[in-house]
Amino acid sequence: MPITPRAAHSALLTAFEGHLRHERGLSENTVRAYVGDLAHLVDSLGQPEADVDALLTAVALADLRAWLATMAAEGLSRTTLARRGASVRSFYAWAHDSGRLDANPALRLASARPASTIPDVISTHDVLTLLEVARQRCDDGDAMHLRDWVAAELLYATGMRVGELVGVDVVDVDLRERLVRVMGKGGKERMVPFGEPAAKAVEEWLARGRSALANAASGDALLVGRRGTRADQRQVRESIHRLCRLAGVPDIAPHGLRHSAATHLLDGGSDLRSVQEVLGHASLTTTQRYTHVSAERLRSAYQLAHPRA
Known part of the structure; x- marks a missing residue:
């Protein structure tokens, strides 16, 4: 606005x-x-x-x-x-x-509740296909393909928002402990774990990608563009859409990888509180949206598999 x-x-x-x-x-x-x-x-x-x-x-x-x-x-x-x-x-x-007004006219103002929508997610198989295509694409030696790979791996591994990802600095990533420091909404900081595949992507990016592109304009940014400046959200979004097309999977935005990560964690047995911490949600109610997705999948599986469904 x-x-x-x-x-x-x-x-x-x-x-x-x-x-x-x-x-x-x-x-x-x-x-x-x-x-x-x-x-x-x-x-x-x-x-x-x-x-x-x-x-x-x-x-x-x-x-x-x-x-x-x-x-x-x-x-x-x-x-x-x-x-x-x-x-x-x-x-x-x-x-x-703050004393600027004698009365608060909005004190009794009611407004619509936000629509409770079930987030878009893609299957584990589709995510793995996308990530494998991103990895294989790096064989051509293009540093930007390495950046696209590490961005996709970290988005899915950590459930970060794309704005949080582009704000990550090199010093925020602990490859030994496989943790990344994320600055979330409201300036709230959290530590998020990631797995070995994402760690491998980060290592490759730092060794062969960022080192080839970094210059005085890079600062401490983990992800940079061709000119060495910090990557922006638009660049990452475009790269994820491009990878979806190349992999032949449903088209999703970076936030779709965040939704998918949360849903797959719950499908795998993680509890809501843990997923809330990973995603950086202020309210558990926000995280509970993902249980609806898992419930729908459970219902679908039941109807397909149970002889008396």
Whole structure:
């Protein structure tokens, strides 16, 4: 959600943005989304000549309910509506608690719950096929193919988000203990284990790939591009889609490998708390989505195999 030039001059929104970024430690994407949602609220009030801070201060509960109701009527998803409700509740709670507002108009604001969707996953066989294709592709000596291989291996081995992966530095990877330090949402740090295949990929990348590409612009980044700069999320996403096509498996994004890793861990007998720690979920409820996938697989297997299904 882009921030309009009008909203960009708001002292309240500027202070709230600083609060989200520096006090709550939220990611840039989340900060941008929350402030953008409030800019959308301001625009929806239909007073283009009014001061933004004055509008935000004068908002009533009825205005907030009407704003959400209008978006619902326009067909916005429950997930988007839930986030926009969370944005205004966070803003007005902060403004009230910090003494900028005498009352909190969003205190009794209810919003839609996010849609509970079952994550897209691919089978263990398909993941292994994808990873084998990625490994074999490295035989041509192209350093970028090595990077694509190590990215795919680490995404599946650790269940990291793609944004977390590109933020990993060389010093964050302990090949001896096979652990990687991950900086997750809200600046929360966690240590995640990975297996021997991923360790082998990292070793090959450091020896033959990164060493050939690294320069002064690389810094400590584990994954770099052809110019030696830190790899970005778009590059990794494109590489995963490319590998899916080459391997002939269902097309998934990097987040699909994260979903698959979580589901396969649960299928293999791991408990929810352990998977929660690996994925860096703040709430166990988020992790529980993956039990739905496993339950569906169990039901399917039962119906196919049990003589009295």
